[in-house]
Amino acid sequence: MQAPDGILCAKTHEYLLQKDSVYKFGITDYAVEQLGDIVFVEMPEVGTEFEKGEILGTIESVKAASELYMPANGKIVEINETLIDNPELVNNSPYEDGWIVKIETEDEKALNALMEYEDYQEFIEE
Secondary structure, eight states: OOOOTTOEEOTTSEEEEEETTEEEEEEOHHHHHHHOSEEEEEOOOTTOEEOTTOEEEEEEESSOEEEEEOSSSEEEEEEOTHHHHOTTHHHHOTTTTTOOEEEEOOOHHHHHHSEEHHHHHHHHHO
């Protein structure tokens, strides 16, 4: 599974991918491998604002539940409603069909603190 160019990753295994003026948010392919088969995704309401580091939702697999952390200060502008009935899309396509929410942020400091995918790969191999 190849990550798209320009993806930014957090140490907590979430990613941001800029699309126009907003960012797609989801979990990395590594997180998907660790969790196994995804069975449920809890998402916040559109319009909710979060500070960097706050829990914005939960993702559950047959193995475990994991909290989703906001990687930058921002606002939820869209949720991936397809995941309500098809959470397995996160397993099959975490970067394309399995994104979780879209975020509007201007938190340059937090964005600059995220890792590019190559650095993230090195981080998870440590």
